[in-house]
Amino acid sequence: MTVSARVRLVAPVVVLAVLSLGPLVRLGGLDGGAAVVSVGLVATALARRRAPLPALLVAAALLAAWWVGHGLTPQRLLPAGAVLFWLLAWVADRRPVREVVAATAVVVLVPVTLVVLALLGRPGGEAVVPLTAATVVAVVVGRNRRTRRSLLVALEERAVRAERERDAGARAAVAEERTRIAREVHDVVAHNVSVMTALADGAGYTLATDPERARGAMAQVAATGREAIAEMHRLLGVLRAGDEPGQDAPAPGLDQLDQLLEQVRAAGLAVTLTVAGTPAPLPATAQLAVHRLVQEALTNTLTHADGARAARVALRWGADALEVEVVDDGRGGRPRDPDRPPGHGLVGMRERFGAWGGAVETGPDRGGDGWRVHGTLPLGAQVPA
Incomplete structure (x- = not known):
């Protein structure tokens, strides 16, 4: 893990620890048990990237142990308990749906318990609404982040695929053009060289007996060669940069x-x-x-x-x-x-x-x-x- 990644992992946890312990100090001194539980709750957030669901379960267990030992009252709702909703948002963002449902069910136990206590006449019912709202917000924020990340990944994959298809299309077009030019060159060279060879052979056979005919054959060889050169220029002109359009001779x-x-x-x-x-x-x-x-x-x-x-x-x-x-x-x-x-x-x-x-x-x-x-x-x- 790089230094910047470690900083991004630890810095939010340190900020949460300061914000969680500060209210305990202002409310009349730092209780040792509350401090230990708060530090433990905040420390679970260090595992939010690798194992958000186990970290959430550990945080829920710490809170439950604290409330069982000290009573579930508004005064005992530790500020560090907010880490539970933070971890729920991470689970909703990083984990599959079944784990999101399980994590949400664990967190929902808190407001459900408060509702039961309120029905029994115990204090704490006034925290039901904010805790329920925090649970819903954590799930919505986490799933929204997951959706946005999936969309970005899909867009990146589409861009990469489009670039590959474009490159493949360009390579195919180049290969097709090379094949066309090679076919044209073959036709021109094969035909004209064959004609020139036949004319040269004929000139060689008649050189001694009919010099005029031999000279005519050699003149035809020269004419055919010039025509072949002109057609080669026409074919290969498309490979030279800077040629003006419309300068090539028409195709035969x-x-x-x-x-x-x-x-x-x-x-x-x-x-x-x-x-x-x-x-x-x-x-x-x-x-x-x-x-x-x-x-x-x-x-x-x-x-x-x-x-x-x-x-x-x-x-x-x-x-x-x-x-x-x-x-x-x-x-x-x-x-x-x-x-x-x-x-x-x-x-x-x-x-x-x-x-x-x-x-x-x-x-x-x-x-x-x-x-x-x-x-x-x-x-x-x-x-x-």
């Missing part, structure tokens, strides 16, 4: 599909695009999901499909959904480099479409030996939060 959508297909064609893969149905307005993030699906599917064809020479991209607009399908003519996948970690392209496709209530299916083409990627995007889906 359906209008950029032709440009994407030209890049893939330049890398040596013959790609065709067919559109069926009546196009409907799509939010920018939904268009981005479609664009990334086509981009990832064609990137996988360039990177993994063995012997793929052509691919078909189809957009089928329906009344309720947009179907996106990419099919290549490869003969199965190339062996994966064991030093290269597995990618997350398929996971990214499903996450993008899943955010809009859509679904993505991948697997062998049902009409040939190639690979098929099929996505369904509901047109009436709500904007994801």
